[in-house]
Amino acid sequence: MPRYVRYREHGIVHTGVVRHDRVQDLPGDPDILTLLQAPEAERADVLLRSGRQQRKPVEQTQLLTPVEPRAMRDFVAFEAHIAGMKKSEPGDGSVPEPWYEAPAFLFMNPWSVVGTGAEIPMPPFTERLDFELEVAAIVKNTVRDVPIEEAAGHIAGYCILNDWSARDIQGREMRIGLGPSKGKDFANTLGPWITTPDELEPYRDGDRFDLEMTVEVNGEVIGGDNLRNMSWSFEEMLVHASRDAWVGAGDALASGTASTGALSERWSRSGALTPPPLRVGDVVRMTVAGLGSIENRVVEQTSPGHTVPRARRTYGPDRL
Incomplete structure (x- = not known):
């Protein structure tokens, strides 16, 4: 199968396939998930009727997110990343024993998903903007x-994900004992297209994929890992996520950050803000073998940054 993509041309959203670094339109602009759910013969007919006309080169096409998830679960499946983050808390790099028991995840904001090439406004009140290299x-x-x-049969395909993070805001929030909220709800890049599982068969390594992953800032490689180093497979993550719960068509199950796939891990390991947090004008590019690349530029803040007052105290010894 080809790689399925959504893109905008002259203000209209189209569905296409990527072949030889060019985007080719699909007749009728079918919904990607509906097409992938259809019998193989029906998909083959749509691809055959797409004709021979080649569209724009990929780099000249405004790509959108290949799907618009109703729910997104972000797992933490890379042990080395957890160990690196724990260099600063609790400080010895030990991975908490409960982490090994099941693939934990947090929910992400599906309304914040953008495609490759989209500008990422600097969030207000942060001095430590970061990225996360994920699939x-x-x-x-x-x-x-x-x-x-049965889990493999319920996976439509794979995308690259950048889980943008405001680390200073996230750190303050998580001291309360809950997961991050405003530290992570402002942007997630998903794309550049859906690569179907059969396309990745040459990379298969048991129930994992041998896919090299890298992240660059302004053209300089900052970190990288291999997707086969996940401690759980995507099939196992789907089993866990769906236990006594509905997981919807089009939902995203993210791997969590690859080792060295975030600035914060580097900061934790070294005890210094090196490399420095992202600034306006920085370009973050992520590349995963077999899946392509996504790239975004950080731009000036656009939010007015409205705030709310501190909590009104309503409890005290005199109220017992």
């Missing part, structure tokens, strides 16, 4: 209580 599996069918032997 996301896109769920093909709405499912519940998926057994491991």
Whole structure:
């Protein structure tokens, strides 16, 4: 199968396939998930009727997110990343034992998803803007209580994900005992297209994929890992996510940050803000073998940065 993409041309959203670094339109602009859910013969017919006309080169096309998820779960599946982050808390690099018990995840804001090439406004009140190098599996069918032997059949394909993070805001929030909220709700890049599982078969290594991952800032490689180093497979993550819960068609299951795939891990390991936090004008590019690349530029803040007052105290010894 080809790689499926959504793109905008003259203000109209189209569905296409990427072949030889060019985007080719699909007749009728079918929904990507609907197409991937269809029988193989029907998909083949759509591709055959797409004709031979080649569209613009990929680099000249305004790519959109290949799907618009209703829910996004961000796992923490790279042990080395957790160990690196724990160099600063609790300080010895030990991974908490509960982490090994099950693939933990947090929910992300699906309304914040943007495509490659989109500008990322600097969030207000942060001095430590960061990125996270990840891969996301896109769920093909709405499912519940998926057994491991059926999980692979419910994965439509894979995308690159950048989970943008305001680390100073996130750090303050998590001291309360809950996950990050405003530290992570402002932007997530998903794309550049959906690569179907059969396209990745040459990279298969057991139930993982041998995919090299790198992240660059302004053309300089900052970190990298290999997707096969995940401690759980995407199929296992789907089994866990769907246990006694619905996971919807088009939902994203993200791997979590690859080792050295975030500035914060480097800061934790070294005890210094080196490399420095992202600034306006910085360009972040992520590349994963077999999946392509996504790239975004950080631009000036656009939010007015409205604030709310501190909590009104309503509890005290005199109220017992």
